[in-house]
Amino acid sequence: MMIEIEVNGRKIKTQKGELILDTLKANGIHVPTLCNLEGFKPSGACRICVVEVEGRNDLVPSCSFFIEESMKIQTHSARVIQARKTILELLLSNHDDACLSCDRGRWCKLHELAFELNVTERKFGRTAGRKKIDNTSQAIIRDPSKCILCSRCVRVCEELQHVAALDFLKRGSRTEVGTVLDKGLNYSSCISCGQCIQVCPTGALKEKSHLDQVGALLQNKDKVPVAMIDPAVFATLGEFFGYKAGPEFSSILINALKRIGFQKVYGTGWGAEYQAGRLAGILIDKNPDENDTPLIFSECPSVVRYISQSRPALLSRLVPLKPANQIMAHLLRELTCNQTGKSKSDVSIVYLTSCTASKNETTAAMRIKGSGFLPDFSLTTREVYRLIRLYGIDVESLNPEFQEDFFGVGAKSGQLGAISGGNIEMLTRIIQARIPEANLSGEKAGKLRGIKDVKETTCEFNGKKLTLASISSITQFENYYKEIRSKHRKVDLLEVMACQHGCINGGGQPCRGAERNLRNRMKGVLEWDDRFSGIMTKDHLDLPSDLILNDEDCQAVFSPRQITK
Amino acid sequence: MSTEFVDLLKKFPAGRRENLIPILQEFQDLHGFIPEPAVAAIAEYLEIPAVKIYSVATFYNEFRFNAGGRYHFQVCQGIGCQVDSSERIRSELGRLLEIEPGEITGDGWFSLEWVPCLGVCQEAPVLSVNGELYAKMTPVRLKELVDKFRNR
Numbered sequence: 001m002m003i004e005i006e007v008n009g010r011k012i013k014t015q016k017g018e019l020i021l022d023t024l025k026a027n028g029i030h031v032p033t034l035c036n037l038e039g040f041k042p043s044g045a046c047r048i049c050v051v052e053v054e055g056r057n058d059l060v061p062s063c064s065f066f067i068e069e070s071m072k073i074q075t076h077s078a079r080v081i082q083a084r085k086t087i088l089e090l091l092l093s094n095h096d097d098a099c100l101s102c103d104r105g106r107w108c109k110l111h112e113l114a115f116e117l118n119v120t121e122r123k124f125g126r127t128a129g130r131k132k133i134d135n136t137s138q139a140i141i142r143d144p145s146k147c148i149l150c151s152r153c154v155r156v157c158e159e160l161q162h163v164a165a166l167d168f169l170k171r172g173s174r175t176e177v178g179t180v181l182d183k184g185l186n187y188s189s190c191i192s193c194g195q196c197i198q199v200c201p202t203g204a205l206k207e208k209s210h211l212d213q214v215g216a217l218l219q220n221k222d223k224v225p226v227a228m229i230d231p232a233v234f235a236t237l238g239e240f241f242g243y244k245a246g247p248e249f250s251s252i253l254i255n256a257l258k259r260i261g262f263q264k265v266y267g268t269g270w271g272a273e274y275q276a277g278r279l280a281g282i283l284i285d286k287n288p289d290e291n292d293t294p295l296i297f298s299e300c301p302s303v304v305r306y307i308s309q310s311r312p313a314l315l316s317r318l319v320p321l322k323p324a325n326q327i328m329a330h331l332l333r334e335l336t337c338n339q340t341g342k343s344k345s346d347v348s349i350v351y352l353t354s355c356t357a358s359k360n361e362t363t364a365a366m367r368i369k370g371s372g373f374l375p376d377f378s379l380t381t382r383e384v385y386r387l388i389r390l391y392g393i394d395v396e397s398l399n400p401e402f403q404e405d406f407f408g409v410g411a412k413s414g415q416l417g418a419i420s421g422g423n424i425e426m427l428t429r430i431i432q433a434r435i436p437e438a439n440l441s442g443e444k445a446g447k448l449r450g451i452k453d454v455k456e457t458t459c460e461f462n463g464k465k466l467t468l469a470s471i472s473s474i475t476q477f478e479n480y481y482k483e484i485r486s487k488h489r490k491v492d493l494l495e496v497m498a499c500q501h502g503c504i505n506g507g508g509q510p511c512r513g514a515e516r517n518l519r520n521r522m523k524g525v526l527e528w529d530d531r532f533s534g535i536m537t538k539d540h541l542d543l544p545s546d547l548i549l550n551d552e553d554c555q556a557v558f559s560p561r562q563i564t565k
Numbered sequence: 566m567s568t569e570f571v572d573l574l575k576k577f578p579a580g581r582r583e584n585l586i587p588i589l590q591e592f593q594d595l596h597g598f599i600p601e602p603a604v605a606a607i608a609e610y611l612e613i614p615a616v617k618i619y620s621v622a623t624f625y626n627e628f629r630f631n632a633g634g635r636y637h638f639q640v641c642q643g644i645g646c647q648v649d650s651s652e653r654i655r656s657e658l659g660r661l662l663e664i665e666p667g668e669i670t671g672d673g674w675f676s677l678e679w680v681p682c683l684g685v686c687q688e689a690p691v692l693s694v695n696g697e698l699y700a701k702m703t704p705v706r707l708k709e710l711v712d713k714f715r716n717r
């Protein structure tokens with residue numbers, strides 16, 4: 001029902017029962033928030049969003065209060081501003097002071113609010129001592145001293161990812177966010193997706209940095225550093241520099257990385273398309289009556305971790321193919337050895353990725369030297385930005401440099417792997433190239449594109465009809481899986497990605513602005529893909545003659561991982 | 566899962582989270598603390614994430630994860646008690662038992678812990694020994710209490 005209310009003396013039309021915050025937002029009135037998380041139930045924990053409602057003695061949190069008829073609201077009265085200021089001062093009293101050396105830098109929401117509310121000094125003395133940093137995970141670091149108990153990470157981990165690695169422990173002034181038995185993330189059900197980093201307003205959560213190691217590598221004259229870039233990084237990094245995602249910025253990025261000292265720079269797209277070709281082979285040979293459906297295809301290390309620790313019964317359904325980055329790490333290492341005459345251990349593959357979970361794998365590589373298929377280091381999109389800054393590269397002055405390397409031009413649709421649904425689209429193109437009379441319902445209708453949780457398509461050939469689906473976020477996966485099982489629906493292949501909408505929303509992406517930029521990132525990936533639209537996807541990709549890739553090389557082996565669930 | 570865990574858990578219906586507290590209490594009564602592996606066992610049995618079990622268990626002063634002394638002293642650190650100088654009780658107790666919070670005496674008789682509000686602020690300062698409350702503590706009464714346990 002449309003009603004009229006008054007905000008700051010101005011009449012506003014709105015819906016009865018809408019959240020006050022939503023109405024304010026729709027009318028261009030900015031109220032700060034900390035714990036509020038778009039798309040989730042309001043929690044009302046931080047109170048920074050309070051407003052004054054005429055006739056009430058207390059201030060109300062606008063994120064969790066509903067509009068009522070003839071309400072009169074003050075959003076920036078002296079009382080409200082003072083309350084917000086005090087709330088922030090109290091939060092800061094328990095917050096670590098190490099802001100100068102904090103990795104969150106200018107993306108800290110707390111810092112931004114302190115500026116906005118004109119909080120310029122520590123009003124209340126520190127009450128809490130330094131808390132122990134959780135360093136146990138190879139991907140995610142948690143520093144509880146910086147935590148303001150907003151609960152965003154807890155909610156994302158449980159509600160979006162179905163993982164529930166984090167929760168509030170203890171109570172009162174001792175409350176903290178922690179893991180089961182306080183043993184740290186690596187011991188918990190955490191899948192290293194990094195979605196908690198994305199929503200944390202402070203620097204309490206971050207990735208385990210490889211910047212120092214990569215810095216040392218770049219200075220080491222005996223080594224050949226090779227950069228391998230994930231499509232999601234191509235589609236996102238430009239945001240830091242005010243560039244639109246797309247081929248132009250991608251080539252500038254390649255140029256920048258060469259100036260920093262990477263001898264060779266490649267994308268991972270070729271590997272994605274190559275593996276999609278193998279997947280196509282599996283599907284074409286697949287007997288449609290097999291009742292082991294759905295097969296689960298995932299290039300995502302978080303999904304594999306989730307299944308191997310929380311759903312080991314599903315391990316046998318995972319398509320045993322190595323992810324693109326491993327195929328590429330192997331090939332690029334071989335290729336570079338052939339080209340430079342260096343030994344394998346002197347070639348270092350640095351994987352630039354939006355994925356925090358990839359750190360688990362590269363860290364394993366750091367320990368088991370020369371494990372061939374794994375990159376040596378991985379840098380998140382955020383770290384790549386810092387690397388470019390560290391080396392003083394003025395991106396604006398760089399010209400695009402198009403890549404002439406074999407792996408840069410061979411693949412036609414490999415970039416699509418960065419978005420949820422992309423692998424399926426790649427796959428259907430390859431099936432079409434191999435079986436021209438195959439009938440696809442997906443591609444033209446755009447069924448596999450856009451911001452949707454579940455994307456389904458069908459593919460008919462050789463007298464069989466396959467249903468292919470794509471899904472992102474673990475909660476959606478669990479729900480969808482339950483649904484198709486209970487309804488006995490036959491879905492032949494399920495592509496799963498842990499980060500909602502795919503790697504473009506990965507845990508290593510810029511911490512702010514994902515909501516705003518997600519569509520642009522998606523567009524960037526698709527534009528890149530369109531560049532090749534005149535060129536048909538091939539039915540298979542040929543390897544350069546001096547490289548070998550056996551069947552076993554492409555296969556992955558999965559095993560259960562024991563944790564305390 | 567050990568048979569002891571199974572026997573204990575089987576007293577309660579599976580998958581019913583409302584039984585979490587009684588289950589935790591049974592474990593605590595049996596061992597004097599909650600054995601770590603019990604957390605995973607309870608989580609599996611009640612079908613709730615393990616961290617939630619830990620979250621609930623750490624919320625209450627009642628539950629512990631390590632064996633304390635035969636007499637486990639919990640001194641209230643809540644605002645009410647602080648106002649009524651629980652600080653003095655704490656330091657006096659430390660002096661009497663010669664241990665700091667978190668520690669246990671060499672003979673295994675006493676352990677000491679500071680806890681958030683025990684919920685009876687009107688009786689401040691308050692402490693509890695093995696879950697039993699002792700109100701309106703003074704240094705004199707404290708000494709009597711410790712002696713009483715020592716001589717048991």
Ligand code: SF4
Pocket residue numbers: 140153156157161163164165166189190191192193194195196197
């Ligand atoms: S990385 Fe993902 S799974 Fe791990 S704690 Fe954060 S949100 Fe949860």
Ligand code: SF4
Pocket residue numbers: 146147148149150151152153154177196199200201202204205
């Ligand atoms: S770690 Fe960050 S997101 Fe999680 S509760 Fe603390 S401040 Fe909030």
Ligand code: FES
Pocket residue numbers: 032033034035036043044045046047048049050061062063064
């Ligand atoms: S944003 Fe409203 S209470 Fe935190």
Ligand code: FES
Pocket residue numbers: 641642643644645646647682683684685686687689690691
């Ligand atoms: S403050 Fe001690 S009982 Fe409440």
